[in-house]
Amino acid sequence: MGYKTILTVVTDESLLNSTIDHAAAVAACWDAHLEVLAFGVDRTQTGYYYAGADAIILQETLDRASKDAAELANAARVRLGQIEGRWSIEEGVAQLADIGRHVAGRARFADMVVLPKPYGKERGVELEPIVEGGLFEGQAPVLVVPQAINPSSKPKxxxxxxxxxxxxxxxxxxxxxxxxxxxxxxxxxxxxxxxxxxxxxxxxxxxxxxxxxxxxxxxxxxxxxxxxxxxxxxxxxxxxxxxxxxxxxxxxxxxxxxxxxxxxxxxxxxxxxxxxxxx
The missing domain is CATH 3.40.50.620 (HUPs)
Incomplete structure (x- = not known):
């Protein structure tokens, strides 16, 4: 018994390198395939704007989230290219209220989800539903790793x-x-x-x-x-x-x-x- 599919999710460029490093270390330890989801987060709150503004704002935030996703995916590919092992990457856009469902859909077929700590200074609000999506709807174990520690494989x-x-x-x-x-x-x-x-x-x-x-x-x-x-x-x-x-x-x-x-x-x-x- 072991872990053969490791999933991680990146939504913040400042956490990207440490998140991928930790997930890659776990994947290497178990000779597992590393799957990376790069999400641009659409934080639009439909209904909070004056009449007629919703469509314009929705399109603008969607374009921005798509650009963020592409930039995150490119940065992730660069980082992954420096690491030995099997990996794949997928990019997409998710609304804040729905991001947990998207994560759960992939976590259901992963043996472990490796994620950064969801709480702390300058942590996006999307990190908490990402953790919960993996745990609850995804029914997968989640390994939450502090950013400051060195990547580890098997604890003693x-x-x-x-x-x-x-x-x-x-x-x-x-x-x-x-x-x-x-x-x-x-x-x-x-x-x-x-x-x-x-x-x-x-x-x-x-x-x-x-x-x-x-x-x-x-x-x-x-x-x-x-x-x-x-x-x-x-x-x-x-x-x-x-x-x-x-x-x-x-x-x-x-x-x-x-x-x-x-x-x-x-x-x-x-x-x-x-x-x-x-x-």
């Missing part, structure tokens, strides 16, 4: 966030090739329930499952000493010098996470190592 130490949820279990199965190649996988259980079938051995069943797949797993039971789960995970990443986080994505609704915050959103905002997500 992985922190796996485990809360017995369906999302966490899906992330384990989707990340199995990565977990098998790691030297150590730290299964992090935070404040396990005091009542339940696994109260005496938190993470024990998962550890057994992983060991049968050849994964060297350690169970780290932690107390919630900080307000946010993401803070505890990030601190543990530093404590064990981990190279990657694997976790389930969006256990709560996306609306709740957007308004109130949540472990997924906070991790994507703060993580300094790649975060592997599955829903």
């Amino acid at each position: 130490r992985v922190v796996l966030g485990w809360n017995e949820s369906a999302e966490a279990l899906r992330s384990v199965r989707a990340a199995m090739p990565i977990l098998q190649s790691a030297d150590t996988v730290h299964v992090v259980v935070i404040d396990p329930p005091q009542h339940g079938p696994n109260r005496s051995d938190p993470g024990g069943m998962l550890s057994q499952y992983l060991s049968r797949h050849g994964v060297n797993a350690e169970i780290d039971v932690l107390t919630k000493t900080m307000p946010r789960i993401s803070d505890i995970l990030n601190r543990h990443v530093q404590d064990v010098d981990a190279d990657m986080v694997v976790m389930g994505a969006y256990g709560h609704s996306r609306f709740r996470e957007a308004i109130l915050g949540g472990a997924t959103r906070n991790m994507l905002e703060l993580a300094e190592v790649p975060v592997f997500l599955a829903h």
Whole structure:
């Protein structure tokens, strides 16, 4: 089992090189084909203009988005030409409200989607629906990579966030090739329930499952000493010098996470190592 098709999406020239470098490193590691989507984003909000202006503005923004897509695709070809491996590129225009659907259509037939962090300074608003399109409608695992780190292939130490949820279990199965190649996988259980079938051995069943797949797993039971789960995970990443986080994505609704915050959103905002997500 491995990853044979890696998908990435570029919409911002300032993030293009790092995004392609990270995706290409992952593809090279698994001898996979790299697919690149270069999107010019049409941010037109139809209905916000005076009567008669919509058609003119729509055409202007469409032309601008088409030009952006062509420039991004050309820049991507130049970057890809410097990298060994198999790759293909496709360019197109997508409206902001519909870009997630376009990404999902390609993510459905990819083994992993590699994307930049969607939150931070000077990050386009389209990056969040791109991540969600891959995860939800595309049903593909997404590897979110901070821009500043060096491209990596296989992590040596992985922190796996485990809360017995369906999302966490899906992330384990989707990340199995990565977990098998790691030297150590730290299964992090935070404040396990005091009542339940696994109260005496938190993470024990998962550890057994992983060991049968050849994964060297350690169970780290932690107390919630900080307000946010993401803070505890990030601190543990530093404590064990981990190279990657694997976790389930969006256990709560996306609306709740957007308004109130949540472990997924906070991790994507703060993580300094790649975060592997599955829903």
